[in-house]
Amino acid sequence: MITVSNLFKSFGQTPVLCGATLTLAKGTSTVVIGKSGSGKSVLMKSILGLVKPDSGTILQDGAPLDQTRFLDDFGMLFQGAALFDSLPVWQNVAFRLLRRMPKAKARAIALEKLGRVGLEADVADRLPAMLSGGMQKRAGLARAIATNPSVLFFDEPTTGLDPIMARAINDLIRDIVRETHATTLTITHDMTTVRTIADTVMLLDQGKVHWQGTVPQLSESRDETLRSFIA
Secondary structure, eight states: OEEEEEEEEEETTEEEEEEEEEEEOTTOEEEEEOOTTSSHHHHHHHHHTSSOOSEEEEEETTEEOOHHHHHTTEEEEOTTOOOOTTSOHHHHHTTTGGGTSOHHHHHHHHHHHHHHTTOOGGGTTSOGGGSOHHHHHHHHHHHHHTTOOSEEEEESTTTTOOHHHHHHHHHHHHHHHHHHTOEEEEEOSOHHHHHHHOSEEEEEETTEEEEEEOHHHHHHOOOHHHHHHHO
């Protein structure tokens, strides 16, 4: 479980997080939505330790989050896949594994994870530039799950994809989250993603959680701020 309490963060005179409070329940998928500038990315970066909040607390299982331990036990799919251009696909997937085990074992795991996301073995030795956007996203997802992490983060996972590929990535994420029982945080503007993968939906507005509920509650809510976002 990850608990964020009363998080504040400003950049200069511009407040971004204004008392954000939320809980990522263990083994569940939480999706945070909100308009641009609502603080979604800063919230995620704060949990990752990439941004230092001005005040507030971030706890993991009731104790202050240990960034070193946490970063060893999480996987992330970046918005643009963020593959290393100079490395073949399998080395991108095995990037963290290569620090822990022999090259042959790391490659075997990379091939296994590539297969899990629907990529054939012949993709492994290609450079990322040789892949389509959808294939790059799949490779990024394979890298995210390569170490069997207990925490997964997804940053706008379907951005830039056509509707068919976006649906395929959403289905993959949903299935992988169910298989791994990972605690998952996703930020997105895509309501199809929300409805496909979310156990809990949170609307971030003016730097704090304005609304929280399940997908069925999302459809039934008459909250005006929420309705204006998902309309």
